[in-house]
Structures are given as C-alpha cells and as structure tokens.
Amino acid sequence: MNFENSNETEKLIVSIAKTTAKVSFLSALCGLIFVFAFIWKGSLFPVNNVPVKQKNVVEIPANGKTGKIGTTWSAPNDELIPAGKYGNMIRYGRELVAHTARYFGPCGSLAKMSNGMNCQNCHLQGGTKIFANNFSVFFASYPKMSARSGKKEPASTRISDCFQRSLNGKAPAANTKEVQAMLAYMKWLGAGVKKGIKVFGTASEKLKYMDKPADPVKGRLVYYKRCASCHGQKGEGLIGADKKEYTYPPLWGADSYNDGAGLFRLTNFAGFVKNNMPFGTSYPDARLSDSQAWDVAAFVNSQARPHKDQSKDYPDLMKKPLDAPFGPYADHFTSTQHKFGPFAPIAAFYKKSNK
Numbered sequence: 001m002n003f004e005n006s007n008e009t010e011k012l013i014v015s016i017a018k019t020t021a022k023v024s025f026l027s028a029l030c031g032l033i034f035v036f037a038f039i040w041k042g043s044l045f046p047v048n049n050v051p052v053k054q055k056n057v058v059e060i061p062a063n064g065k066t067g068k069i070g071t072t073w074s075a076p077n078d079e080l081i082p083a084g085k086y087g088n089m090i091r092y093g094r095e096l097v098a099h100t101a102r103y104f105g106p107c108g109s110l111a112k113m114s115n116g117m118n119c120q121n122c123h124l125q126g127g128t129k130i131f132a133n134n135f136s137v138f139f140a141s142y143p144k145m146s147a148r149s150g151k152k153e154p155a156s157t158r159i160s161d162c163f164q165r166s167l168n169g170k171a172p173a174a175n176t177k178e179v180q181a182m183l184a185y186m187k188w189l190g191a192g193v194k195k196g197i198k199v200f201g202t203a204s205e206k207l208k209y210m211d212k213p214a215d216p217v218k219g220r221l222v223y224y225k226r227c228a229s230c231h232g233q234k235g236e237g238l239i240g241a242d243k244k245e246y247t248y249p250p251l252w253g254a255d256s257y258n259d260g261a262g263l264f265r266l267t268n269f270a271g272f273v274k275n276n277m278p279f280g281t282s283y284p285d286a287r288l289s290d291s292q293a294w295d296v297a298a299f300v301n302s303q304a305r306p307h308k309d310q311s312k313d314y315p316d317l318m319k320k321p322l323d324a325p326f327g328p329y330a331d332h333f334t335s336t337q338h339k340f341g342p343f344a345p346i347a348a349f350y351k352k353s354n355k
Contacts, residue, residue, distance in 0.1 A: 072201075073201070076188070089185075090188045093186070096185075098119075098120050100118040101245035102244050103178065104167070115254075115306075117245075117250070118245055122166055122257075122263060131204055132272065133204060134189075135185075135189045139190045140197075142155035154174070156174035166258075168256070203268070204270075204272040208290065210291060210341060213298075213341045213342055215295045215298060219295035220299045222295055230278070235250055235251040235300070259308060266301060266340065269297040270294045301339070331346065331350070333345070333346050
C-alpha cells in the first residue's frame with residue numbers, strides 16, 4: 001500500500017468535506033435570509049387584511065393624482081378561515097351575504113322576508129371589493145353613534161337596517177344564527193383593522209361635486225346604452241334560472257331597494273356606479289366619466305320604488321346628509337336640490353353653520 005498517496009487522498013477528502021460543509025452552511029444561511037425577507041415583506045404568509053402598523057398613512061393614487069389617503073386593505077385568503085365551529089360560522093355568513101335571497105327572499109328556505117336581492121348586490125364580491133361598500137372597517141367601527149337614529153348602535157343594527165331598506169323587508173332578530181354568522185364573516189374580513197384607522201377604498205368613492213344638478217334625462221341615455229343589457233329595459237333586473245335570486249339586481253320597481261336605502265342617496269350611488277359599472281369595471285379603471293355617473297344615478301333614483309317611512313330619521317337635522325332626498329332640513333335648500341344637487345352650496349352652508 002502506498003501510504004504517501006493514501007495520506008494525500010485523505011487530505012483531499014478532508015478538504016472536499018470542509019468545502020462542502022461551507023457551501024452547505026452558506027446555502028442554508030442564504031435560504032434563511034430569503035425566507036425571513038419574504039416573511040418581513042408579508043409575501044410568504046398572507047396577512048393582507050392587516051394594516052401596516054409602521055405606515056398607517058401611505059401614498060395611493062386616486063383619480064390620476066397621488067395623495068396621502070389612508071392605509072391599504074385587501075380581503076384575507078379563504079385558506080385563513082379557521083377550522084371548527086367558528087370557521088363554519090364564517091363560511092355560513094359568507095354564503096348568506098352572497099346568496100341572501102336563497103334564505104330570506106320570496107322563495108327563501110328560512111323565511112320570506114326580503115325582496116329577492118342579495119347583500120352582495122350592494123357589497124360587491126361578498127364585501128371584498130374596493131369602493132364597492134366592502135366590509136374592511138365595518139366590524140371595527142361598532143358600536144357607534146348613528147346620526148340616522150340618534151342612538152349608539154351595535155353592528156347587528158346595521159344588518160337590520162339593510163334588511164329593512166336595501167332589501168325592503170323585515171329584519172331577522174339579532175340573536176339568530178344567521179345574523180351572528182354574518183357578523184362573524186364581517187369580523188373575520190376586517191381582522192387587524194383597528195377602530196379609527198382610515199382605510200382607503202371603503203364605502204363608495206366621493207366624487208367631486210358638479211356645479212350643476214345631476215340630469216336624469218342625460219342619465220337615461222347612459223342607462224340604455226351601458227346598463228340596460230344587464231338590468232333590463234324597465235330596470236327589472238335578470239332573475240336566475242332557479243327563480244330564487246337575481247343574476248343582475250333590479251334597479252327600480254317593487255323588487256328593488258326602497259327610498260330609505262343608502263344607494264338612494266346620490267353621492268353614494270354616483271360613486272358606486274363610477275367604480276363598478278358597467279359590470280366588470282374596477283377602480284381605478286372607470287368606464288364612465290364623473291358626469292355620466294352622476295346623471296345615470298339621478299335617472300335610476302328618479303324611477304318608482306318602494307317607500308319607507310323616514311319621519312324618525314336624523315333627529316338632529318344638522319347631522320342629516322346633504323343628499324338626503326326628504327325633508328325636513330335645517331337649511332333653506334329645496335328637496336329637489338338635496339336630491340340632485342348642486343351640492344356644493346349645501347356643503348358650504350353646513351360648513352359655515354358648524355363653525
């Protein structure tokens with residue numbers, strides 16, 4: 001046996017082993033750095049629903065401009081719904097929001113107490129879409145004072161209001177499994193959003209006031225060119241094959257939202273239309289101009305729909321929204337101007353009065 005060659009071979013093996021160990025260590029170290037970098041950026045574990053604590057105010061483009069508006073939010077992934085009883089409640093709540101009419105509509109399996117519309121006809125994509133009345137801040141904002149009732153209300157009262165106004169029906173009791181499931185879903189969607197944090201893209205975009213009233217006549221032209229193919233020539237919507245819920249909801253008539261609903265206020269409806277209609281539109285890629293959105297909203301809300309008694313709404317008239325279409329008011333402007341605008345003079349009046 002050649003011991004000299006053997007020793008050289010052993011030295012070579014040891015050298016290779018040491019080199020391999022170093023390479024393995026460096027590879028592992030790089031891997032750990034890579035993983036921690038992804039965790040830090042939030043890419044490995046989906047926590048999209050949690051606002052960035054270090055930067056609650058971030059620059060976000062709006063209407064072609066950049067301004068410091070608020071923190072960003074997007075809905076959590078379905079994979080994050082926990083297992084067990086609570087997870088089942090969240091899933092049931094999501095189902096009720098998406099297909100309300102199957103359970104509470106004219107052909108509902110639980111009760112017949114609404115008009116056949118679904119909650120997600122106003123809260124698009126189950127309340128997860130930007131500038132489409134999403135639920136990002138909903139649960140965190142309650143309990144809160146309601147200017148409409150003049151009372152401090154729990155979150156369940158807001159659901160009750162929607163049943164009575166947007167769904168033009170009766171409200172299920174707050175302690176029912178269904179209401180609690182919807183609240184569980186809304187709480188899960190807004191997990192991580194703290195009370196008082198301003199989140200970009202909630203409710204509907206507040207469009208710049210026009211210096212003239214919104215025009216229902218011009219809006220009619222927009223409707224029949226851009227909206228009627230889905231919502232019908234008479235605003236009747238398109239009922240689904242199962243006859244239990246609408247594929248496209250009715251915008252007026254007996255089965256639509258009543259005149260006490262949030263969408264019957266023009267500033268709400270115009271912003272909703274701008275960023276969501278025609279179907280497939282999403283912020284910031286609007287297909288309608290601001291004036292078209294104002295006008296078509298005016299046309300739709302000029303059509304006949306169910307009436308709700310609002311005589312007890314807004315006991316403090318100074319807190320009544322400037323686009324509330326029914327009096328009495330704490331100002332001298334007509335109900336027509338409150339409904340169609342121009343709104344800037346009304347806003348200026350209240351700004352001065354509040355000072």
